[in-house]
Each structure stands twice: as structure tokens, then as C-alpha cells.
Amino acid sequence: MKPYTIQLMICAGTGCVSNQSFEIKEVLEKEIKKHNLQNEAMVVTTGCNGFCGAGPIMVVQPDGIFYQYLKVTDIPYLVEEHLVKGRPVKKFMYVPPKEEIPIPRMNKIPFFSGQTLVALRNRGMIDPEFIEDYIARGGYRALAKVLTTMSPDEVLKEIKKSGLRGRGGGGFPTGVKWETCKKIPGDRKFVICNADEGDPGAFMDRSIIEGDPHSVIEGMIIGAYAIENVREGYIYVRMEYPLAIKRFNIAVQQAKDNGLLGDNIFDTNFCFDIKVRRGAGAFVCGESTALMASIMGNPGEPRAKYIHTVEKGLYDCPTCLNNVETWANIPQIVLKGADWFTGIGTGDVTHDPWGGSKGTKVFSLAGKVNNTGLVEVPMGITLREIVFNVGGGIRDGKRFKAVQTGGPSGGFIPESLVDLPVDYDELTKVGSMMGSGGMVVLDENNCMVDMAKFFLRFTQDESCGKCVPCREGTKRMYDILYRITKGEGKEEDLDLLEELSNMIVESSLCALGGSAPNPVLTSLKYFREEYLTHVRDKKCPAKVCRELLTFSIDPEKCLENGHGCGVCEKNCPDGAIYGEKKNVHFIDSMKCGKCGVCFDVCKFGAITVE
């Protein structure tokens, strides 16, 4: 086959697909044919590039020219200019905030250049639906090395030495977990990949699966080999990820077809197979015992872990469960060696597996930040670097307020701690946690009480109901927060919240309840003043808690800028706005339902909120 000289790598992650990347692919191919370039230019659909806010994204290789916000209608022009005339098109390139000159090359854009790729090494480089692409980038070489030159003990030793810790959030040393599972006697054991990424605002695992599913499968096969007596593996994917489920199924089938799964892998005695199971929309199933209950066809209720799942897990057999990102790291550690891996990150893990955080971590950066997307950075990097360098700072020039890490189990980290190095132990020290890697940036327009209420509503909804502290405790906490945001809070409520929190943390059955109060505890710790303003002055400084707001119309702006256009009146669902056309309008505060529609529809900024 004659090699293509140009590859057009179009992103086919969830975000870009919803913005028509497949339609763009069709038009690209049509245009390429029209210009008779089909033997030179090839269109490749890749997994998620991580720069999701600017989709659809396309990278033209080998030069690495980066295009964003593409539309179907732009394609004929783009193909003619770039491919026919050889002139990359500036207007589709990335322009840094507050600047004018575009950055043509992907690897020069700060969002990408600030990253270190290990788990995401193949992102945007391969078509995830073709195993050949993965193999061409060195895929399954680690498996070959393991099966032909290493004993299971040697593999385990290498993983232990690397200091890799569980990327799902707990941070348990992977090597130690494998070793425990290995030591438990039993001739039927399991490995499981936890792809039930339930934390709202976290999309690392989705992107890894959608972009590079084979790296996870390869990791699992290596794990099964090292632990021994493992012939069966499960991948448990949440049902909200239809594309990820599809790609896992394709990848597993291709691995089987190529003799990488099944009996006698690489002509050795080693046999291993993987089944893909869909979740059914329950956050608690990210908890290991609940997940295993779900695989066995039961409601996903956790059990107390006096006996760990490495001893008695799936079907009461020793089971080793790791997160997607953890598995994806394994092949690289095997190929490049533990010493390479420990060269990245913080602390020292030579004698104590908990002694540091090694390697990289993938974070999904979202919320009020300019560059929303997926970032993989070395452990120990500061929050400031992530939010301001990689993330490009806060949207619309607003003031940075806090970062929420770890989803509903994590906490808020205030601006004063923005120089905190990000690793497992540092985040825990300030009351938050690494979690699976969701990082939601908040600005001055976010109310911390409202955010705490949001998370409590989430855990309250998702609490499985088995244990009382979690089921009833989170309900009471939610009620108190709801009262505060309605302006009915009392000062004693803050102490009551803390008391309840500590009780729930101590007495819940599983980690869902055990970490549920974290958002409340950290927001009370760092933003107590904001709570007090709600309770004492009945005001919401961030102007979020609706019951505490009053809407009015600035007569000057309404008349001079908007000429009394009346759009607000037309859109008000409560009929609370009056005024003659071309005259000043006003809001009847008795009727106003405080929905904020007028604020959204007024193009002249005449609606004021106090």
C-alpha cells in the first residue's frame, strides 16, 4: 500500500460527534475526491482529543496543524486552501484569549504543550476502532514482553516498584492490591475494569475508552497474567456512555480475532477472556462491592468490607478491581520500566508504597475555565498551573473563586490554596480528595452554599438506602442547606451541619456516605462567611440563591439602550413585567417568580439583580 502523505485526524469523541464530526468526515472525503487527492490524503476518525469546548476538532498531520469549531460548510474552502493550495487556514485556528495571532501547531498551544501524556499517549493519533492503529503505535508490545520474557512475579515486582496508585480516587497502591489478590489461595480469580465513571464533571475514563480502548484491555491481560489463576475479566461501563460501550465491544472482539484474548495467548499456556457489562444508571455502582453485585444481576448495594474484595469478590472469588486509567498505565510501565515511571511525580515510593504519588494524572477540567477539556499532567503540578496555564484562566475575565475536585466525594479548594501541589496526599490534607479526576472551576458567580446543596442532592438521590446514616443523614443535611438558600437558615444550622457531617463520615457503610459530607465540610471551612451572609443578612453574594434576590429594571438602560423593546415583557412567564412599548418597563416584585428569564433575554443589560 502506498503511504498517504497527509492525514486528516478528525475527532470523534462524544462532544465532537454531537457537533457533527461524522458529517464533516463525509464532506471531507467527498471534497478530497473532487480534487483527486484520494491517494494522498486520508481522513481518520480519532478518539477524544480532550479540547472538548472547541469541537469539532481536526488535526492535519504530519505538520500537526490544529483546526477548531469546524462546520460542514467550511470544509470545501478548507480542503481547497490547505490541501490544494497548501495554505493552512488561519480563521479556523486556535487564538489564545486576549490575543490576535493564531497558533497553527497543536503542540505549541499551551493547553497541549503543558501536558505529559502516558495514559492518553495515543489520543488523536489512532482510530480507536482499528486494532492495527494501536499495534502500529507500539500496542500489545508490552503484553508480548510480559508473556514471553517475564514471570508473573517479575511483572508484579515491576508494578509494585513503579508506585502506581489507583486512579479511581482511592489511591490504593496497585501493586499491593495485585499482590494481596495473588496471595489469596483460589483457582478461580477475576480482574475487573471499573468504567462506571459516575462523578459529575469527570470524563477522563470516557475519553480513554473512546480514544484508546486497547490500552485498557492490554493492561487487564497483563494484570491477569501477574495475579495468576485469572481466566475471566469484566469491564463494567456506565450506560450513559453508549459510544464507549460500542468501542469496548469492538476492541474486545478484535483482540479475540487476533488471538490476544481467548485460549493460549501468544501460543503460551496463558488463557484469558473479557466480558463487557453495561451499568444501569446508579452512581453507587462505582463502589467495588456494589459493582460486583450489579455484574451478578443484583441491585447495586454495597456490603461492609470486613473481608476485602481481593479475598472474596465476584462470585465470592478473589477479585482485583482497578479503574480504567490505572489499567491504561500498566502497558507503559511494563514497556518503559518502573524507574521511568517513578521519575515523574512526587515523594519516594522505594520503601513505602504510600510514600508518594508517581506518574501522571488525567483531569477533566470544566466549569468556568477558558479551555474546557481533558488534561494529563505530572503529579505534583500546582492547581494554578492547571487552571491558569493549561486551562487558560477564568472565562469572561471573572474572578477565580475555587476548584472543586473529587466530585460529590471531594471538596472545594479556595483561591488561597491555588499553589497547592496536586497529589493524593496534599488534596486529602486540605479536606478534598483526588477522586477520579474531575476538576470543576468556580468563579465569583457561583454560590458555595448552592454548590454544597447541589452535591447533597446528588448523594441523597444516589444513596442506595441500605444504611441509615447515609440515607437519612444526607437528607437532613440537604434540608438544612435548602433552608439556608431560601433565607430561612439560622446560625446554629452551621454547627448542626458539621455535627451531622462528622456522624455520617464515621458511621456510613461505604465510601459514598463516608465522603458525602466533604463538599459541605470544605465549603464551611473555607467559605463560612458566605454561609453567614445567607443566614444573617438573607443575601446571596454570588446572586444565585433565587429566593434571596430581587429583580428590577434599570430605567435608563431600558429606555436609552433598548428603547423599551418589551422583549422581557413578552417572555416573562409570570406576567410580572409591565410597560408601554418604547417606554420604560418595570417588574412587579409581588408577581415575580424570580426565574431570571428577563435577565437572559434582555440584550441591553437593563435587568439588575440584587
Next chain:
Amino acid sequence: MSSETQNKAKEISEKWDNNPENIIEMMHDIQDEYKYLPREVIESLSNESNVPVSKILNIATFYNAFSLKPKGKHKICVCMGTPCHTLGAARVAEALERELKIKMGETTPDLKYSLEETRCLSACGLAPVVVIGEDLYGPATVPNIPKLLKKYEKK
């Protein structure tokens, strides 16, 4: 019991080896087919797979994926993930409630639309996100809602 539902239940149960442990996958397939779990299909499935009806109902009410009530032709889901929340998902949800004249979790009387909250869809780059059927939209804004719904009026 109609033979059509019986056949469907049989087909799905066989696809999953009639293995009771695969009951959740079977229920997924039924939910995909009918958009909810009709009582008679549950009963047929129970016969085929040897899983008691009580257990199927236990699972159906535990997990968010399943519904025991018919849903509208177009299922509208508002993402309630953190980034969507910080960027105004609640306001978008209210706008949809106003436009469709139903509350969250309800279905319009003509069975055309259902309105639901959904867990984070991990399309956070497009927050706030709304999904109609299989189409994902974002960023969804309050003024855009009527236009968005118009696309589905005739579908």
C-alpha cells in the same frame, strides 16, 4: 399474554444464554425496545429467564435506567452534572418545563415528550447539555429552547 411479547422476551433471554445473572442486560434490551418495561414483557421474561417478577421489579426500581411507565416518543434529558449546574442547567430545565408544560420526570399527555434529569453525560465541554433522543445539544441556553424543540415538532 400476546405471543409477540412472549417471543420478544424469549429472544432476548436466549441472547443472554437464559442466564439469570444477565438479567440486567436483558432488561436493558427490553427497555431499548419498548422505551419502558411493560408488565406483560416482564412476566414473559420472568418465565424465560427463571428470575422472579419481584426481583425484576426490585432491579427496575433500584436503577435509573429502567422505567415502569411508558415514556414519550422524544425523551429529553437535561444533564445535571456539576459543570452543567455551574453554567445554568437548572434554568434550562425550567425553560423546558415551561415550554412543554410538564414538570421534570413527567410525560406530555400526547406521549410526545418526556422530560428527565440525567446524570453527568461527560460532555462537559459543551455544558449545559440537553439530550433529545440520541442527539446531544450544547451549550443549551434559555432563549434557544423553543427553537430546539421546534426541530422535533414534526418528527
